[in-house]
Amino acid sequence: MEVRVRIAPSPTGFFHVGTARTALFNYLFARQNKGKFLVRIEDTDIERSEKKYEEDILSELKWLGLEADEEILKQSDRTEIYKKYLHNLVEKNLAYKCFCTKEDLDTVRQSQMVAGMAPKYNGKCAALTKEEIKVKEVASEAYVFRLRVPEQKITFSDLIRGEVTFDGALIGDIVIAKSDENVLYNFAVVVDDYEMKISHVIRGEDHISNTPKQIFIGEALGFSRPQYAHLPLILDSKRAKLSKRFAAVSVADYREQGYLPEPFLNFLGLLGWHPKEDREILSALEMIAEFNLERVQKGGAIFNVEKLDWLNQQYIKNLSNEKLLELLGKEINEKNLKIIDLVKERLVKLSDYELLIGFFFAVPDYERELLVWKDGGLEKAREVLEKLLALQKLDKESVMALCETFGNGPVLWPLRVALSGSKASPGPFEILEVLGEGEARNRLQIAYNKI
RNA sequence: GGUCCCAUCGUCUAAUGGUUAGGACAGUUGGUUUUCAUCCAACAAAUCGGAGUUCGAUUCUCCGUGGGACCGCCA
Numbered sequence: 001m002e003v004r005v006r007i008a009p010s011p012t013g014f015f016h017v018g019t020a021r022t023a024l025f026n027y028l029f030a031r032q033n034k035g036k037f038l039v040r041i042e043d044t045d046i047e048r049s050e051k052k053y054e055e056d057i058l059s060e061l062k063w064l065g066l067e068a069d070e071e072i073l074k075q076s077d078r079t080e081i082y083k084k085y086l087h088n089l090v091e092k093n094l095a096y097k098c099f100c101t102k103e104d105l106d107t108v109r110q111s112q113m114v115a116g117m118a119p120k121y122n123g124k125c126a127a128l129t130k131e132e133i134k135v136k137e138v139a140s141e142a143y144v145f146r147l148r149v150p151e152q153k154i155t156f157s158d159l160i161r162g163e164v165t166f167d168g169a170l171i172g173d174i175v176i177a178k179s180d181e182n183v184l185y186n187f188a189v190v191v192d193d194y195e196m197k198i199s200h201v202i203r204g205e206d207h208i209s210n211t212p213k214q215i216f217i218g219e220a221l222g223f224s225r226p227q228y229a230h231l232p233l234i235l236d237s238k239r240a241k242l243s244k245r246f247a248a249v250s251v252a253d254y255r256e257q258g259y260l261p262e263p264f265l266n267f268l269g270l271l272g273w274h275p276k277e278d279r280e281i282l283s284a285l286e287m288i289a290e291f292n293l294e295r296v297q298k299g300g301a302i303f304n305v306e307k308l309d310w311l312n313q314q315y316i317k318n319l320s321n322e323k324l325l326e327l328l329g330k331e332i333n334e335k336n337l338k339i340i341d342l343v344k345e346r347l348v349k350l351s352d353y354e355l356l357i358g359f360f361f362a363v364p365d366y367e368r369e370l371l372v373w374k375d376g377g378l379e380k381a382r383e384v385l386e387k388l389l390a391l392q393k394l395d396k397e398s399v400m401a402l403c404e405t406f407g408n409g410p411v412l413w414p415l416r417v418a419l420s421g422s423k424a425s426p427g428p429f430e431i432l433e434v435l436g437e438g439e440a441r442n443r444l445q446i447a448y449n450k451i
Numbered sequence: 452g453g454u455c456c457c458a459u460c461g462u463c464u465a466a467u468g469g470u471u472a473g474g475a476c477a478g479u480u481g482g483u484u485u486u487c488a489u490c491c492a493a494c495a496a497a498u499c500g501g502a503g504u505u506c507g508a509u510u511c512u513c514c515g516u517g518g519g520a521c522c523g524c525c526a
Contacts, residue, residue: 010525010526012526042526043526044525045525045526047525048525098524100524102524105523105524109522109523113452113522115452116452117452117453118452118454118522119452119522120453120522142524143524144524145524161456164456165455166454166455167454170453170454170522171454175524177524178524179524182524184523184524184526185525185526186526189526204520205455205456205457205519205520205521206520206521207520207521207526208455208456208520209454209456209520209522210521210526212455230456232456232457233519235519237462239518239519240518240519240520241519267463270463270464270475271463272463272464273464274465274474274475276465277465277474278464278465278473278474278475279475280463280464280474280475297457297463297464298456299456299457299518299519300456300457300518300519300520301462301463302463304462304463304476304477306462306476307463307475307476307477308476309476310475310477313488313489317489343488344489345488346487346488346489348488373486374485400484403484407485408485409485410485411485412485413485413486414485415485416486417486420486422486422487423486423487424486424487424488425486425487425488426487426488427485427486427487428485428486
């Protein structure tokens with residue numbers, strides 16, 4: 001049987017890193033099994049769904065290189081299809097109209113929870129006769145559709161967790177549609193997965209308790225059951241599901257901060273999965289080759305930005321200077337090439353660039369105390385600067401000659417600070433080469449004047 | 452409260468009955484003729500607890516404990 005997997009994001013927010021990880025694992029699984037990776041937009045919630053979020057999902061997916069193999073489905077285009085299946089269920093008396101009000105349900109739920117019972121629908125409308133329903137309909141009472149959930153245990157085999165069992169008796173008759181024009185998530189998922197011939201449902205663990213509901217819906221509809229695999233959640237530093245309280249949760253945030261798609265994917269891949277060997281840096285192709293659902297971790301994984309930073313830096317270091325300038329949106333010229341060469345290994349994220357190179361283009365401002373090497377004092381710094389300015393030729397050779405008498409630190413530190421204005425920067429000779437002797441002398445003079 | 456899931460260094464993880472419990476990030480220290488970064492080397496750091504099975508448990512079973520997810524006419 002052909003492997004067909006999907007991700008089903010709902011456009012109610014910017015594309016979430018958790019969804020991105022789910023997308024990656026689905027993608028890896030599909031590629032490895034020569035199957036198809038599909039995308040479905042779950043916009044059945046008309047109130048909360050927005051076009052801009054849908055666009056964001058698609059563009060981030062593209063940025064990550066996780067594009068769908070077939071046309072992207074939108075649930076809002078499929079109401080007629082859902083309606084058909086829904087009516088079918090009602091005709092077979094596997095689903096029924098429920099006229100209970102929200103208030104009634106709330107009070108029941110409250111008292112159940114207080115009594116220590118599983119909160120579920122009490123089945124009040126399940127036994128309504130055709131005549132009773134007619135009367136309510138004529139009175140135009142509001143209703144929803146509920147599935148008759150069998151009071152039996154259901155077990156499914158999860159590819160990551162093994163056998164998982166739920167009790168239908170504890171679930172109760174679930175609402176599957178608000179009206180025949182407006183079906184709910186669990187119902188739409190089952191219909192779509194069936195129609196899209198999804199073979200494996202690989203999704204976050206937060207969906208594990210939806211699984212029995214979806215299986216019951218599927219069985220009522222007479223569908224075959226897909227295989228399930230529930231991925232561990234990505235957690236914040238407090239071990240709770242990654243949410244907006246944590247720094248950044250949308251892929252867009254990371255892209256804008258200057259993370260590259262390759263290390264980002266690499267990082268996501270290592271969250272809950274690891275290849276056999278002790279390897280950390282993996283391309284998408286390598287992950288495809290090595291991926292294995294059985295090696296997916298069961299416990300949640302904390303989103304650890306430090307490791308992402310490290311991976312990003314590794315990738316940046318291995319980029320050519322030309323490519324890096326292109327990514328930064330900079331002109332490829334001799335000066336920029338020299339500069340990028342100097343700051344490349346200091347770059348963790350693309351966004352660090354401007355901060356690192358400012359002094360190459362403008363005379364930096366800094367406190368004169370910065371010119372002081374260790375406990376040398378201002379006087380010593382002034383003396384060194386004077387000697388540097390007096391140099392016939394400001395080059396490595398003559399400066400190193402000065403170091404002979406004063407020592408390396410006492411000479412090189414003030415020189416470097418005079419040129420860069422910063423306590424951390426590339427070496428003085430490297431900066432000197434980019435700046436040119438004239439500008440360097442100018443900056444030395446400024447430093448001298450500061451003291 | 453109910454249901455379900457989970458549990459190896461601070462973090463991501465390796466090791467599925469026999470290892471000095473391995474690697475990576477972060478941390479610390481030292482080196483790479485100034486700083487930062489890079490690179491290199493070293494150090495520190497974990498099997499949640501208790502029973503049981505076994506000659507032997509990180510690994511299997513049970514009971515605790517802890518954490519998490521879900522419990523909507525959201526997805």
